[in-house]
Amino acid sequence: MNKFKYKTSKYRFASILQRVFSCVDMSCLHEEIKLFDVDTDQSSKYHKKFYELPEDHLFFLNFREFGVHLRNNVAVGAFHRDRDYNHFTDEVNFFVPLTKAFGSNTVWVESEEGKEDFSPMEADYGEFYMWDGANLAHGNKKNETGSTRVSFDFRVLPKSKYTTTDKKSVTQGMSFKIGEYYEEL
Ligand SMILES: [Fe+2]
Numbered sequence: 348m349n350k351f352k353y354k355t356s357k358y359r360f361a362s363i364l365q366r367v368f369s370c371v372d373m374s375c376l377h378e379e380i381k382l383f384d385v386d387t388d389q390s391s392k393y394h395k396k397f398y399e400l401p402e403d404h405l406f407f408l409n410f411r412e413f414g415v416h417l418r419n420n421v422a423v424g425a426f427h428r429d430r431d432y433n434h435f436t437d438e439v440n441f442f443v444p445l446t447k448a449f450g451s452n453t454v455w456v457e458s459e460e461g462k463e464d465f466s467p468m469e470a471d472y473g474e475f476y477m478w479d480g481a482n483l484a485h486g487n488k489k490n491e492t493g494s495t496r497v498s499f500d501f502r503v504l505p506k507s508k509y510t511t512t513d514k515k516s517v518t519q520g521m522s523f524k525i526g527e528y529y530e531e532l
Pocket of ligand 1: 429
């Protein structure tokens with residue numbers, strides 16, 4: 348996995364989200380935990396806020412599936428390789444934390460396929476990882492840092508590696524086709 352830096356003055360992801368959450372310090376979002384109860388009205392209010400973002404923030408509409416790993420939250424999903432869930436093995440994963448990602452609030456990943464020597468993808472806001480989630484085992488632990496992690500992630504597949512398939516994303520139920528799971532850029 349490789350870590351990169353970007354200019355947060357140019358790509359102001361956190362300040363956009365802070366406005367959505369009406370919250371200055373997103374690492375304290377666990378104090379508003381009800382906001383994330385999936386089946387409550389609060390949740391739909393929170394989702395609605397994304398749709399109310401101005402057009403120039405459409406970027407975020409494409410990344411609605413961002414992750415919030417709340418303090419003391421138990422890991423969502425078992426450790427896995429994305430290929431276990433039908434993803435192409437040539438996909439490239441990007442992990443973009445918007446709060447400090449460290450210890451048990453971040454994603455843990457093995458260094459080489461099969462090694463199971465998991466280490467945390469630690470990063471400050473303004474840094475991101477490009478990594479091989481298709482083939483390296485990874486997952487979340489119970490977040491015992493006292494700090495909520497907010498992040499978004501996305502995957503890229505070189506078009507030369509794309510083949511028509513009927514396989515579906517297990518989590519989203521969409522086929523791995525251009526126009527369904529994939530968007531052609
Ligand atoms: Fe994954």
